[in-house]
Amino acid sequence: MGNAQALLAIDNLSVEFRTRTGLVRALDRVSFDVSAGEIIGVVGESGSGKSVTAYTIAGILDPSAHITSGRIDFQSRDLLKLGGRARRQICGRQLSVIFQHPRIALNQIRPVGLQIEDVVRAHTSLTRAEAQRRAFDMLEAVKIADPQHCMQLYPFQLSGGMCQRIMIAMALSCNPRLLLADEPTTGLDVTTQAVIMDLIQELGKKLGMTAILITHDLALAAERCDRIVVMHAGQVMEIAPTAELFRNPMHPYTRRLGAATPGPVSDISELDIVPGSVPDLRRQNLPPCRYAERCERRIKECDIGPVPRVAVGRDHFVACKRAL
Amino acid sequence: MSSLLEVSDLKKFYKVDRSLGREKIGSDNRRSRASFLHAVDGVSFSVSESEAVGLVGESGCGKSTLSRLLAKLLDATSGSVRFCGDEIGPIAADSFTENPYRSNIQMVFQDPIDSLNPRFSAFDVIADPLRRLKHTKGQMLDSHVEAAARAVGLPGELLSRFPHQLSGGQLARIGIARAISVNPKLLILDEPTSSLDVSIQAIILKLLDGLRRQTKIAYFFVSHDLNVVRLICDRVLVMYLGIVVEAGPADIIFRIPHHPYTKALISAIPQIDPELREIKLRVDGEPLSPIDVPQDRCRFAERCPFVASKCRLERPPMREVEPAHWVACHFPLGIGRD
Numbered sequence: 001m002g003n004a005q006a007l008l009a010i011d012n013l014s015v016e017f018r019t020r021t022g023l024v025r026a027l028d029r030v031s032f033d034v035s036a037g038e039i040i041g042v043v044g045e046s047g048s049g050k051s052v053t054a055y056t057i058a059g060i061l062d063p064s065a066h067i068t069s070g071r072i073d074f075q076s077r078d079l080l081k082l083g084g085r086a087r088r089q090i091c092g093r094q095l096s097v098i099f100q101h102p103r104i105a106l107n108q109i110r111p112v113g114l115q116i117e118d119v120v121r122a123h124t125s126l127t128r129a130e131a132q133r134r135a136f137d138m139l140e141a142v143k144i145a146d147p148q149h150c151m152q153l154y155p156f157q158l159s160g161g162m163c164q165r166i167m168i169a170m171a172l173s174c175n176p177r178l179l180l181a182d183e184p185t186t187g188l189d190v191t192t193q194a195v196i197m198d199l200i201q202e203l204g205k206k207l208g209m210t211a212i213l214i215t216h217d218l219a220l221a222a223e224r225c226d227r228i229v230v231m232h233a234g235q236v237m238e239i240a241p242t243a244e245l246f247r248n249p250m251h252p253y254t255r256r257l258g259a260a261t262p263g264p265v266s267d268i269s270e271l272d273i274v275p276g277s278v279p280d281l282r283r284q285n286l287p288p289c290r291y292a293e294r295c296e297r298r299i300k301e302c303d304i305g306p307v308p309r310v311a312v313g314r315d316h317f318v319a320c321k322r323a324l
Numbered sequence: 325m326s327s328l329l330e331v332s333d334l335k336k337f338y339k340v341d342r343s344l345g346r347e348k349i350g351s352d353n354r355r356s357r358a359s360f361l362h363a364v365d366g367v368s369f370s371v372s373e374s375e376a377v378g379l380v381g382e383s384g385c386g387k388s389t390l391s392r393l394l395a396k397l398l399d400a401t402s403g404s405v406r407f408c409g410d411e412i413g414p415i416a417a418d419s420f421t422e423n424p425y426r427s428n429i430q431m432v433f434q435d436p437i438d439s440l441n442p443r444f445s446a447f448d449v450i451a452d453p454l455r456r457l458k459h460t461k462g463q464m465l466d467s468h469v470e471a472a473a474r475a476v477g478l479p480g481e482l483l484s485r486f487p488h489q490l491s492g493g494q495l496a497r498i499g500i501a502r503a504i505s506v507n508p509k510l511l512i513l514d515e516p517t518s519s520l521d522v523s524i525q526a527i528i529l530k531l532l533d534g535l536r537r538q539t540k541i542a543y544f545f546v547s548h549d550l551n552v553v554r555l556i557c558d559r560v561l562v563m564y565l566g567i568v569v570e571a572g573p574a575d576i577i578f579r580i581p582h583h584p585y586t587k588a589l590i591s592a593i594p595q596i597d598p599e600l601r602e603i604k605l606r607v608d609g610e611p612l613s614p615i616d617v618p619q620d621r622c623r624f625a626e627r628c629p630f631v632a633s634k635c636r637l638e639r640p641p642m643r644e645v646e647p648a649h650w651v652a653c654h655f656p657l658g659i660g661r662d
Contacts (some may be wrong), residue, residue, distance in 0.1 A: 045521040045522070046521055056554055092516075092658060100481065143608070159610055161610065162382075162610075164515045189383055189548060190549075190550070190589060190592040190593055191382060191588055191589060191592045191606075191607050192382075192605065193592065193594075194591075194592040194606060195606060195608055198606070216521060216522065217522075218522070218596060219593070219594035219596045220594040222595070222596040222598075223594045223595065223601065224594075233464055243598070246596055246597070256523070257522065257523065258596060260522045260523050260525070260526040261522050261596060262525075262526075262529070262549070262551035262552050262554075262555050263551060263595065263597065263600070264551060264554070264578065264593070264595060264600055265594060266531060268530060268533045268555045268556070271526050271529065271530065271555065272526065273523060273526045273530065274522075274523030274526070277491060277493070277523075279526070284618065306333040
């Protein structure tokens, strides 16, 4: 792909986990670019490798993980080649993460204000008083009514939506260039989800931030992202600008997934299903296209040789030998 | 259609010990009288035979408490629950297992992995209610379990497996098979698909819909996903802070919601199709505390974008604004207001 303006370029990334029950091939030659200023969605079912991709970028993979190939260029530097110290200067500061379960991700026994200050002080040279001021400003930015009071509270005293606001305040406290939001609204109510997503979008725009939104919810990605990467079982199936992806899905999986998402006008008879399930990634004999076994358009060629990714339109790529 | 379940003014309060977490609860904590958390605060509705009624609302609104009251897993504080015309409200949950209606009201729980006994094989999970409630044994038991498994599309060879050996979709099927094994008339489904991927969710929804058409079991379907409720249910109840604020036919509620809260819930659902995205009605903030919730005002007033002074002075009664469409709002949307 080789986009010169890309803020982040993931190229040919493969990750494996060595577990007691075998080698899990979690990511298989994943490549995509993220341009500065865009919100890109990474969607897929559980086990599709969405979170592993994010964790690899953020450098917080489990010790059992092995990156077997590829590179991740962030502002033209390969993150995977950086040593611990150099990498920590980037991760957390220029690149930050919002995790799925804010209540678990936050420290239970430390007031939330101090937790934000910790992040600020670890990544900047601000004094304590300045860091405190920054924490206050961030809580105000995420529209918390009484920041002064809120700073003294512990996560258990706050609702899930409020905890997620704290996570966002923390993630944005050092003005990151790139935000990785890993299912930021899963487990929250739809009304809270709408408010939190507004907040991420609005602050992103204001701070000129780029974001990767990882979600299983195709409709959420459709509403909030400029481009979408569809993943399945550790492989990228399709990449396209949002409107184009839904108007003209080229991969059989994308089309099935879209049709399986309940919409506001459809009848249950129109609801599609994705047959089968994500293959066990510990298997030795995984087909080159890991969707092949669930695919109604499978042909002999699908089981021979790697699946090339082809451009089928402007910024529209599909990895399928028998695209729609 | 005759009424299978009739609920009127059902309440469930929990006594709150104010000596813990005093400062968090509110400013009125100096009062010494007991406080109550109003989880379900006077709910009335009915479910007809073979009807599917959906219940939607945010977390903490009392959805799960209400479904557990109906399933007789919790004792109500007050109110009446009539099943097939007989009052079952006052019967204690503990002794309801001896009641002949126990097998008629069954429940499918939210998280299939947490709600199944890890030491029970799929066969035992499905057989348990048959053994306990119908005293089925031997070959009869085998054939009933196999029939239930067949009805939910669970391959017979999986019956000997244990929960940890099965996938999320298979566990969901077992949860449903367990509930329908004793031929209930009413199935209470508490977020049956919320832990599943869309691809599996679609399969389970189709299964539930087909099952209802075949068996004529009535559904009480609890979910926070309005799109899912719309697909499965004939009628929808919208719950807010322990009370029902709107009730009506599913297709009408989704097209023309009258309560601002319903409207906000619907417009918050992400839509794939840009043309279906309407102007968002955002409600920020959080519901009032359910502890000693004020009775003389609209509970949604604090978050309502259309709040008027009357809303803070008088509790809006539930009234029928259109045939079979009820709403508890002083100024319902689209009626006497733009």
